[in-house]
Amino acid sequence: MFASCADPETLTGLNWLACYLTNGKHLLFYQSFGTVMLLLVITAPVALAFGFLGASAARSHVAPFRWLGKSYTSIVRGVPDIAFFLFFVIALDQAFEWLRHQVKCPDWGQPIRQGSDFVVCDAAKLPLSSSPQWVHETYGFALAVLTFAIVFGAFAANVLFGAMRSVPHAQMETAEAYGFSSRQAFWRILVPQMWLYALPGLSNLWMILIKATPLLFLLGVEDIVYWARELGGSKTARFSDYPHGDWRMWYFGALLVFYLLLTKVSEVALDRLMTRLSHGQATSGGEAQRKAAA
Amino acid sequence: MSCWETIADYGLRSLGIGERLLPRSDFTLCQQFTLIGSGMLWNIYFGVLALAFGFFLSIAVALGKAAHNPLLRKAAEWFIFLFRGSPLFIQFFFAYFAFLSLKSVHPVFDPFTSAWLGALIVLFLNTSAYAGEIFFGALKAIPKGDLEAADAYGLMGWKRFRRITFPTMLRLAWPAYTNEAIFLFHATALVFFSGFPAWQQRGDALYYASYFADKTFNPFVPYPILAFYFILLTLCVIGVFGAINRRLTRHLPQDRRPKMRLRPMLVR
Numbered sequence: 001m002f003a004s005c006a007d008p009e010t011l012t013g014l015n016w017l018a019c020y021l022t023n024g025k026h027l028l029f030y031q032s033f034g035t036v037m038l039l040l041v042i043t044a045p046v047a048l049a050f051g052f053l054g055a056s057a058a059r060s061h062v063a064p065f066r067w068l069g070k071s072y073t074s075i076v077r078g079v080p081d082i083a084f085f086l087f088f089v090i091a092l093d094q095a096f097e098w099l100r101h102q103v104k105c106p107d108w109g110q111p112i113r114q115g116s117d118f119v120v121c122d123a124a125k126l127p128l129s130s131s132p133q134w135v136h137e138t139y140g141f142a143l144a145v146l147t148f149a150i151v152f153g154a155f156a157a158n159v160l161f162g163a164m165r166s167v168p169h170a171q172m173e174t175a176e177a178y179g180f181s182s183r184q185a186f187w188r189i190l191v192p193q194m195w196l197y198a199l200p201g202l203s204n205l206w207m208i209l210i211k212a213t214p215l216l217f218l219l220g221v222e223d224i225v226y227w228a229r230e231l232g233g234s235k236t237a238r239f240s241d242y243p244h245g246d247w248r249m250w251y252f253g254a255l256l257v258f259y260l261l262l263t264k265v266s267e268v269a270l271d272r273l274m275t276r277l278s279h280g281q282a283t284s285g286g287e288a289q290r291k292a293a294a
Numbered sequence: 295m296s297c298w299e300t301i302a303d304y305g306l307r308s309l310g311i312g313e314r315l316l317p318r319s320d321f322t323l324c325q326q327f328t329l330i331g332s333g334m335l336w337n338i339y340f341g342v343l344a345l346a347f348g349f350f351l352s353i354a355v356a357l358g359k360a361a362h363n364p365l366l367r368k369a370a371e372w373f374i375f376l377f378r379g380s381p382l383f384i385q386f387f388f389a390y391f392a393f394l395s396l397k398s399v400h401p402v403f404d405p406f407t408s409a410w411l412g413a414l415i416v417l418f419l420n421t422s423a424y425a426g427e428i429f430f431g432a433l434k435a436i437p438k439g440d441l442e443a444a445d446a447y448g449l450m451g452w453k454r455f456r457r458i459t460f461p462t463m464l465r466l467a468w469p470a471y472t473n474e475a476i477f478l479f480h481a482t483a484l485v486f487f488s489g490f491p492a493w494q495q496r497g498d499a500l501y502y503a504s505y506f507a508d509k510t511f512n513p514f515v516p517y518p519i520l521a522f523y524f525i526l527l528t529l530c531v532i533g534v535f536g537a538i539n540r541r542l543t544r545h546l547p548q549d550r551r552p553k554m555r556l557r558p559m560l561v562r
Contacts, residue, residue, distance in 0.1 A: 079480070079520070079521040079524045079525065080480035080481070080483040080484075080500065080524060081480070082480075082483050082484055082487070082500065083483060083500055083503070083517055083520050083521065083524070086500070086503075086504055086507065086513070086517070087507075087513050087517040090507060090511070090513040091513050091514065094513075113512065117511060118511045118512070210381075211380070211381040211382070211383075212381070213381070214381045214383040214384055215383060217383075218487055225383070225384070225387065228387075229387075232391070246391070246394065246395065248387075248391040248394075249388065249391035249392045249394070249395050252384060252387045252388040252391055253388055255384050255387075255388075256380050256384050256385070256388055259379065259380040259381055259384060260375070260376070260379045260380050263379035263380070264379065
């Protein structure tokens with residue numbers, strides 16, 4: 001990075017540290033923070049969409065939809081989330097390959113499960129064995145996002161289902177009295193009003209999502225945990241220009257601080273959003289605002 | 295090999311008793327059930343001990359957060375923020391590597407680097423922070439009238455805490471505390487994926503489940519078995535905590551007893 005870093009052996013003290021913290025591997029480490037933020041930014045809306053679908057299905061009048069929605073919202077209770085993460089990553093991968101296999105190689109003679117192996121034809125492999133490295137990485141990341149979205153979607157569905165039921169019933173009755181069809185009432189009355197009731201649960205979920213991001217490591221993505229282990233491990237002068245002892249404790253300390261900061265910032269931001277949404281609402285929060293202003 | 299023999303061989307494998315080698319090929323359903331069940335012993339060990347010790351620390355933390363002394367209050371608030379604001383996964387890693395560094399300073403810290411003690415300490419502190427927040431909330435929710443009545447009867451200090459504050463707090467916090475207990479048990483599944491090594495392949499239920507999933511490349515058998523065990527464990531926790539809840543609220547009329555409701559709180 002800096003010109004003075006050309007010969008690390010001559011460096012001492014702060015100069016050494018500055019060069020050490022800006023070497024190529026560390027730049028990759030900093031990029032992986034971007035990966036985490038990217039995961040958060042993509043997963044949150046996708047999970048919310050899954051949750052919305054799940055909640056709408058759970059209150060559907062058609063019984064099979066209702067069962068589907070209800071069972072989706074209840075699967076994640078009772079079983080550790082991490083088991084779902086480990087399960088879905090393999091299961092989704094195999095499901096995609098199996099589907100492609102059915103489409104692309106209809107006249108494949110052998111069974112797909114051969115003992116302990118899962119064999120599909122070459123054309124159905126995901127990603128193709130000939131594709132470049134970045135496709136493999138992107139595919140892995142996309143699988144991770146989908147896994148997160150499925151698991152968190154179930155939680156969001158639970159929250160939104162509760163929020164939809166919290167909207168005062170009189171609102172829906174009024175809509176009916178004005179001749180709204182049930183679809184119109186859903187989109188124009190229920191959906192705009194449910195967010196206020198959903199926000200406490202959703203902000204809780206956001207905090208939980210932040211705290212779930214290190215599990216990316218278990219899904220095989222090169223995230224901050226991966227790099228912290230990699231960079232922190234002791235390095236000898238033979239393999240590295242910057243030899244040092246076992247610093248993993250400090251690296252994970254830094255990650256701890258990073259997550260604490262992220263939590264704090266989110267807390268402040270969500271508090272502001274809550275104040276904004278409560279404005280003019282017939283809830284205790286809205287009432288408190290009205291009294292403070294008067 | 296019959297299923298009974300498998301159970302005899304692998305039933306206590308997670309504790310190091312029985313057959314040394316894990317099955318390597320031709321996995322039977324019985325082997326998967328037995329080994330994953332054997333791993334559950336670790337989940338139960340971590341969960342029960344962390345809860346038992348954590349109960350006392352969490353009450354201390356809650357009282358600290360409610361204290362007038364700003365020093366105590368700040369300390370409790372920071373403790374809660376530190377453990378609730380960061381992922382348990384990172385806490386495990388940090389603690390493990392911190393213990394590793396300490397180990398090179400003095401051999402006293404040797405046992406801390408193995409899961410049975412090191413991970414237990416992290417789980418203990420973590421659940422204390424979460425439960426501390428729950429108990430603090432309950433402490434703030436004690437009806438004013440109860441405390442005024444205590445004052446009127448001349449109950450002061452320790453006696454007032456033991457007779458009035460503590461039982462009411464416990465009663466108010468119990469449904470939320472039940473949730474915390476359930477999710478603590480779920481959190482124990484993280485231990486062997488976060489630095490702490492599974493010595494001689496003595497791991498918990500998820501460790502064995504992922505072992506089978508890796509070997510057979512078929513996640514559809516071991517993970518549902520794991521789910522089955524965890525749902526069973528969750529039901530047991532609900533049963534035990536429900537019984538305690540009934541005892542705590544036995545003097546209340548039926549309709550004023552707080553309902554036990556399971557609320558999800560996935561990752562910590």
